[in-house]
Amino acid sequence: MALMAGLRVPARALLRSGCWLRGAALAGAEAAAGLGAGVRRFGSQRVLVEPDPAAGVAVVKLKSPPVNSLSLELLTELVISLEKLDNDKTFRGIVLTSDLCGVFSAGLDLTELCGRSPAHYAEYWRALQELWLRLYLSGLVSVAAVNGASPAGGCLLCLSCDYRVLADSPSCVIGPNETRLGIVAPFWFKDCMVNTVGHRAAEQALQLGTLFPPAEALRVGLVDQVVPEDQVQSTALAAMARWLAIPDHARQLTKSMMRKPTADRLAKHREADVQSFVSFVSRDSIQKALQTYLEKLKQKG
Amino acid sequence: MALMAGLRVPARALLRSGCWLRGAALAGAEAAAGLGAGVRRFGSQRVLVEPDPAAGVAVVKLKSPPVNSLSLELLTELVISLEKLDNDKTFRGIVLTSDLCGVFSAGLDLTELCGRSPAHYAEYWRALQELWLRLYLSGLVSVAAVNGASPAGGCLLCLSCDYRVLADSPSCVIGPNETRLGIVAPFWFKDCMVNTVGHRAAEQALQLGTLFPPAEALRVGLVDQVVPEDQVQSTALAAMARWLAIPDHARQLTKSMMRKPTADRLAKHREADVQSFVSFVSRDSIQKALQTYLEKLKQKG
Amino acid sequence: MALMAGLRVPARALLRSGCWLRGAALAGAEAAAGLGAGVRRFGSQRVLVEPDPAAGVAVVKLKSPPVNSLSLELLTELVISLEKLDNDKTFRGIVLTSDLCGVFSAGLDLTELCGRSPAHYAEYWRALQELWLRLYLSGLVSVAAVNGASPAGGCLLCLSCDYRVLADSPSCVIGPNETRLGIVAPFWFKDCMVNTVGHRAAEQALQLGTLFPPAEALRVGLVDQVVPEDQVQSTALAAMARWLAIPDHARQLTKSMMRKPTADRLAKHREADVQSFVSFVSRDSIQKALQTYLEKLKQKG
Numbered sequence: 001m002a003l004m005a006g007l008r009v010p011a012r013a014l015l016r017s018g019c020w021l022r023g024a025a026l027a028g029a030e031a032a033a034g035l036g037a038g039v040r041r042f043g044s045q046r047v048l049v050e051p052d053p054a055a056g057v058a059v060v061k062l063k064s065p066p067v068n069s070l071s072l073e074l075l076t077e078l079v080i081s082l083e084k085l086d087n088d089k090t091f092r093g094i095v096l097t098s099d100l101c102g103v104f105s106a107g108l109d110l111t112e113l114c115g116r117s118p119a120h121y122a123e124y125w126r127a128l129q130e131l132w133l134r135l136y137l138s139g140l141v142s143v144a145a146v147n148g149a150s151p152a153g154g155c156l157l158c159l160s161c162d163y164r165v166l167a168d169s170p171s172c173v174i175g176p177n178e179t180r181l182g183i184v185a186p187f188w189f190k191d192c193m194v195n196t197v198g199h200r201a202a203e204q205a206l207q208l209g210t211l212f213p214p215a216e217a218l219r220v221g222l223v224d225q226v227v228p229e230d231q232v233q234s235t236a237l238a239a240m241a242r243w244l245a246i247p248d249h250a251r252q253l254t255k256s257m258m259r260k261p262t263a264d265r266l267a268k269h270r271e272a273d274v275q276s277f278v279s280f281v282s283r284d285s286i287q288k289a290l291q292t293y294l295e296k297l298k299q300k301g
Numbered sequence: 302m303a304l305m306a307g308l309r310v311p312a313r314a315l316l317r318s319g320c321w322l323r324g325a326a327l328a329g330a331e332a333a334a335g336l337g338a339g340v341r342r343f344g345s346q347r348v349l350v351e352p353d354p355a356a357g358v359a360v361v362k363l364k365s366p367p368v369n370s371l372s373l374e375l376l377t378e379l380v381i382s383l384e385k386l387d388n389d390k391t392f393r394g395i396v397l398t399s400d401l402c403g404v405f406s407a408g409l410d411l412t413e414l415c416g417r418s419p420a421h422y423a424e425y426w427r428a429l430q431e432l433w434l435r436l437y438l439s440g441l442v443s444v445a446a447v448n449g450a451s452p453a454g455g456c457l458l459c460l461s462c463d464y465r466v467l468a469d470s471p472s473c474v475i476g477p478n479e480t481r482l483g484i485v486a487p488f489w490f491k492d493c494m495v496n497t498v499g500h501r502a503a504e505q506a507l508q509l510g511t512l513f514p515p516a517e518a519l520r521v522g523l524v525d526q527v528v529p530e531d532q533v534q535s536t537a538l539a540a541m542a543r544w545l546a547i548p549d550h551a552r553q554l555t556k557s558m559m560r561k562p563t564a565d566r567l568a569k570h571r572e573a574d575v576q577s578f579v580s581f582v583s584r585d586s587i588q589k590a591l592q593t594y595l596e597k598l599k600q601k602g
Numbered sequence: 603m604a605l606m607a608g609l610r611v612p613a614r615a616l617l618r619s620g621c622w623l624r625g626a627a628l629a630g631a632e633a634a635a636g637l638g639a640g641v642r643r644f645g646s647q648r649v650l651v652e653p654d655p656a657a658g659v660a661v662v663k664l665k666s667p668p669v670n671s672l673s674l675e676l677l678t679e680l681v682i683s684l685e686k687l688d689n690d691k692t693f694r695g696i697v698l699t700s701d702l703c704g705v706f707s708a709g710l711d712l713t714e715l716c717g718r719s720p721a722h723y724a725e726y727w728r729a730l731q732e733l734w735l736r737l738y739l740s741g742l743v744s745v746a747a748v749n750g751a752s753p754a755g756g757c758l759l760c761l762s763c764d765y766r767v768l769a770d771s772p773s774c775v776i777g778p779n780e781t782r783l784g785i786v787a788p789f790w791f792k793d794c795m796v797n798t799v800g801h802r803a804a805e806q807a808l809q810l811g812t813l814f815p816p817a818e819a820l821r822v823g824l825v826d827q828v829v830p831e832d833q834v835q836s837t838a839l840a841a842m843a844r845w846l847a848i849p850d851h852a853r854q855l856t857k858s859m860m861r862k863p864t865a866d867r868l869a870k871h872r873e874a875d876v877q878s879f880v881s882f883v884s885r886d887s888i889q890k891a892l893q894t895y896l897e898k899l900k901q902k903g
Contacts, residue, residue, distance in 0.1 A: 499800055560805075
């Protein structure tokens, strides 16, 4: 499909490149306790997919305790789930949410970026690029039901969706807080920020590493709606209905017109971006900063 | 003039290419009932021009009943009127408005896009490009007095002006509703939207085909002022006075600096854009969608 | 440093090119009356630098009566002060403000642009480019404490900082009012405006030459905070503390990511921009307009 033209690395290549999917639950389906008769969950160990074929919608739930850090495994399973849904004509939209309490996604898994080999960093970054390109350009309507904190890479996931509903709770902060950890968001995250909140607000938030509480996130345009925590999913589904009222082909062409130039900036220079990341994260100073941060987290936790 | 550098097809070429101007009223002038002595209307059958030479302003009124659909004839007459005013040093500004009740312009004339030859689609699209380039880059100050509904191509006309005043009436909706008809706005309409309301609001409005009621149009920045219906024209003229307080040459160079990069994206690839449109609109699925829509309109009307 | 890659003309080249620094106060330091023990002012005749080494912050005060017009001397002294601070590891941030009452900076010094040689116009424009590139890309945190009127080039200085605090006084207007004088802001000022307030607000303000009173400047996003006049500097220092809480290297790389594409548009075409300015300002019509304006100012003053 035209919308996918930017994507060069199919999910199976990610698998081949060494990411082992524990449980091999990909093709399987499990009975879903608490769902109506005939509704079945599928997905993988860390990504639950709750399909509603009648509505043409699947709810995709991140479930990688304790905080949905984007490990290589979670990235890969998410890419595979999205690829599957993108290619299944039953589905026209997805709601992306968290199965955990209080956190949507904590962003990049820093243990993947600390004390590993350059080859590992490269593999990890390719998987992150892949996830972003797939989600940002997906032909499916994507609504983020942000039911928990969503810093850094978690924020990136949200911004890559078509619409964002955030839970109105003080813990549900969202934003690009990379600089606070001494690291830097990639240019394509920056582009997403600029496209969503404009150049000035992006510049300030990215430099200051701002985590926005719900009211501020709404005011700056980082999310589209803020609702009580127990209405996040129903509000996301109501938004989905508005998007599904539009004929897919016209909506998809329009989405591509809006997003392809941004995605192409990465798609055309993926390897350079990988090399730039690997060389940045391999620096002694960055490794030390990450190590210090991880040790602090351990002491806390 | 530098501002016009992007324009390669003069209005007479459009005429030569087969568009017959009924009434040949172009050069003529008619006594204008209800206007002060010495003030004369000119224009063509579908475009009334009410000049106020003392003020250096002309009011350009669309009059193509029932809904000012942008037929090939209306496009051509409008291009010719604009070219004439652009080249006449008497005039420094135009107010673009509708002579009909309740509608500014219904946008593209779908009967031009349905069951016709590829050559016709190409001719039509070239005329639309021409109108947009001329209006968007005009050295004249252009104020849209939006006294009626302004969907799709009607919205494009408004966004191509320097300033927009919208009537505060529930029927005066404005926005890019193309996707609702199963079609897609061209990239230069998208660029206009992004330039006016920013990337995020443009993305959402273009995908959802949003028609904004006046208060929402003002909030999102699609228009600059919303006033009671009977004050639209006077407010537009008051805005015009503020723009005319600026020396023309400095204002024109600044306008060109802001708009030429956007216009050039089309000007440099006009034929590719024509071919892309012709091939899109010639698709069976699009023809069927347009036919169904036109039949619905007939049944309603 | 990577952030400075766009800068080709070091400050000493400006000096060599003929700008004489009266007082040769550059390297000197003077006892600062009214400052605490051990705190010393340095700087040049027109640029006072009040360092606070403990905080890592220097307050840079423009002092070129009567209105801090950006003369070639002031531009050059400011570039040299910034270069010095940029290269001194004692400092992580600067507060840019005015030592005069009621005016931050009146913008370009029109006497430099009127009745002089093309070579002088070229030298002047190169110095302005140099100042902008250095301030816009500075690795230092820069906060503008805008304690007076800030039209045209004054506004450009403010927009080139990271954060702007404006005094809440009716005289403290700020904006790009070039067109009102019959001149045109350069494209890189336009880019700064677009990056700060978005395309639509920039287009309108630049064409109309709008000077925004404080409340309007805040609403449109031209400044970040408006506070009572006597709190401008303390508020600027409080903002500085928030920016200094971020590790420098991550903040600087992020700033560069946001700003380098904009700066590069000028950095790559500096000479063409100089030539374009020289030919514009040398026009008879522009010279006459400037002369008339200067004579009016004289009669007033």
